[in-house]
Amino acid sequence: WGAKDGICPNCEKAVIFLLNGGREWLIRPKVPSRSPVPAQVPTALAEDYKEACLVLADSSKASAALSRRCLQNLLREFGNVKPSDLAKEIQEVLDARRLPSHLADAVDSVRHIGNFAAHPIKSQQTGQIVEVEPGEAEWLLDVLESLFDFYFVQPELLKKKREALNQKLADAGKPPMK
Numbered sequence: 001w002g003a004k005d006g007i008c009p010n011c012e013k014a015v016i017f018l019l020n021g022g023r024e025w026l027i028r029p030k031v032p033s034r035s036p037v038p039a040q041v042p043t044a045l046a047e048d049y050k051e052a053c054l055v056l057a058d059s060s061k062a063s064a065a066l067s068r069r070c071l072q073n074l075l076r077e078f079g080n081v082k083p084s085d086l087a088k089e090i091q092e093v094l095d096a097r098r099l100p101s102h103l104a105d106a107v108d109s110v111r112h113i114g115n116f117a118a119h120p121i122k123s124q125q126t127g128q129i130v131e132v133e134p135g136e137a138e139w140l141l142d143v144l145e146s147l148f149d150f151y152f153v154q155p156e157l158l159k160k161k162r163e164a165l166n167q168k169l170a171d172a173g174k175p176p177m178k
Contacts, residue, residue, distance in 0.1 A: 003027075030054050034141060040152040045074055049144055052137075060137035061117040067140035068114025071107070071147070078151050086111050103150060106143045113140055 002019040008029075016028040034053045037046040052066035072089065075081045079098065081089040090108055093099060099107065113136045115121065121130050166176040 035145075038148060038153045040156045041148045042077070042152075045070055045077075045148070048073065049141070049148075052141060052144075056134070056137055056141070060132040060134045063137040064113050064117035064132045064140055067110055067137070067144055068118065070144055071110045071114070074144075074147060074151065086114075099150065103143070103146055106139075106146070109136075110140050110143055113137070 004017045004019055004024070006015045007013070008015050011029075013029055015026070017024045018027050037049055041049070048066050048070040052063045052070065055066065056063040068086065072086050075086075075089045075093060076083050079089070079093050081092045083089070084092075090111055093107070094104055097104075113132055116130045116136075117132045122128065123130050162177060169176055
């Protein structure tokens with residue numbers, strides 16, 4: 001094993017690699033392994049999401065707990081739910097049929113897996129504490145990305161397209177879309 005360090009030419013911060021048998025792993029700075037958060041996502045949600053991405057490689061449990069927190073904040077601030085516990089907030093969204101079916105089917109996974117991260121829940125079969133697996137924590141990030149798309153990205157895209165069409169209609173002397 002060995003290490004290699006340097007300075008990033010872009011941000012001028014220290015960069016550290018761990019070396020072994022011709023392979024390199026970036027140790028510092030930590031960077032998320034997922035796509036950047038869309039600009040339309042509010043800052044508080046984006047920060048929780050980014051942190052969940054950053055800790056994923058080190059702790060699926062921490063990532064899942066942050067994903068759970070992000071979901072609860074999203075539902076409270078943008079899902080129009082009455083603040084309560086997350087199970088009731090999710091049920092309120094599901095009962096109101098506010099989400100497309102593919103999201104409704106997945107959103108409760110964030111609560112369940114997040115609960116495994118936040119609480120020492122034991123398996124009734126083995127008596128062992130149920131751990132969060134890396135693939136499960138990744139799934140929660142996928143669900144959050146889909147929710148961001150539903151709540152923030154698509155409405156903004158549709159708004160811009162509608163404005164462009166209304167401008168075109170106005171230029172043609174036609175009334176705007178209904």
